[in-house]
Amino acid sequence: QKEVEQNSGPLSVPEGAIASLNCTYSDRGSQSFFWYRQYSGKSPELIMSIYSNGDKEDGRFTAQLNKASQYVSLLIRDSQPSDSATYLCAPTSSYTGRRALTFGSGTRLQVQP
Amino acid sequence: NAGVMQNPRHLVRRRGQEARLRCSPVKGHSHVYWYRQLPEEGLKFMVYLQKENIIDESGMPKERFSAEFPKEGPSILRIQQVVRGDSAAYFCASSPSPDRTYNSPLHFGNGTRLTVT
Numbered sequence: 449q450k451e452v453e454q455n456s457g458p459l460s461v462p463e464g465a466i467a468s469l470n471c472t473y474s475d476r477g478s479q480s481f482f483w484y485r486q487y488s489g490k491s492p493e494l495i496m497s498i499y500s501n502g503d504k505e506d507g508r509f510t511a512q513l514n515k516a517s518q519y520v521s522l523l524i525r526d527s528q529p530s531d532s533a534t535y536l537c538a539p540t541s542s543y544t545g546r547r548a549l550t551f552g553s554g555t556r557l558q559v560q561p
Numbered sequence: 562n563a564g565v566m567q568n569p570r571h572l573v574r575r576r577g578q579e580a581r582l583r584c585s586p587v588k589g590h591s592h593v594y595w596y597r598q599l600p601e602e603g604l605k606f607m608v609y610l611q612k613e614n615i616i617d618e619s620g621m622p623k624e625r626f627s628a629e630f631p632k633e634g635p636s637i638l639r640i641q642q643v644v645r646g647d648s649a650a651y652f653c654a655s656s657p658s659p660d661r662t663y664n665s666p667l668h669f670g671n672g673t674r675l676t677v678t
Binding site for chain 2: 480482490491492493494497536538548549550551552553554
C-alpha cells in the first residue's frame with residue numbers, strides 16, 4: 449500500500465462547478481495535512497493546511513479531514529480555468545526520524561471553459 | 562524577504578559529467594529538503610539536512626548522489642557521472658527549527674531542471 453494515494457486523473461469539470469479531490473494515507477499517526485497546487489513546469493505551492501477533523505474553508509477552497517478513515521479531501525468551488533493544475537496531498541509523518549513530507553502522486557484537474 | 566532560492570534554473574549535462582545544484586534556504590531556516598520529480602510523476606523525497614548534518618537520506622540513491630549543507634553557504638546536491646535517467650526537476654524546500662518543522666508545511670524553491678544529453 450502506498451503511503452499516500454491519489455487518483456491521478458485527469459479530473460475534468462466545467463467552469464463554475466465544484467471540483468472534489470481525494471486523498472488517502474496509511475500513517476495513522478499523521479497529524480498535519482497539506483494541499484499543494486503545481487502548475488505544469490512550476491514548483492509546488494501551498495494552498496491549504498488542515499490539522500483537525502472536520503472542514504476548513506479558505507475562499508473557494510475547503511479542506512476536509514477524517515482521521516478515523518485516514519482520508520483528506522479538497523473541494524474547489526466555482527472552479528476556474530486557472531485552477532487547472534496538479535494537486536498534491538502531503539500528510540506529515542509520525543515517524544520521529546522522518547520530518548520530510550511524503551507527497552501523493554497528485555491529481556490533475558482540468559477546468560473546461 | 563526572499564524565499565528559497567535555487568540555481569541554476571536549468572542545467573544541461575552530458576552523460577558522465579557532474580551536476581551541482583544549489584539551494585539557499587529562507588533566511589533564518591536551518592533545515593533543507595531535496596525532492597526529485599521525474600516527468601509526469603510525483604515529488605519523491607531524497608534527503609533532509611540540517612546545517613553540517615544529514616538527518617535523513619533514506620530517499621537518496623546509494624551511488625553517485627550526495628548532499629551537503631555547510632555552516633556557511635548554500636546546500637549543494639551533487640550528482641556524479643550523470644545518466645539520462647537523472648533528467649528531472651530537483652526541488653529544494655526549507656523549514657525553521659525542528660520543533661516547528663513537524664507540523665509546518667514546506668515552502669519550495671523554483672527548482673532546477675536537469676537535462677542529461
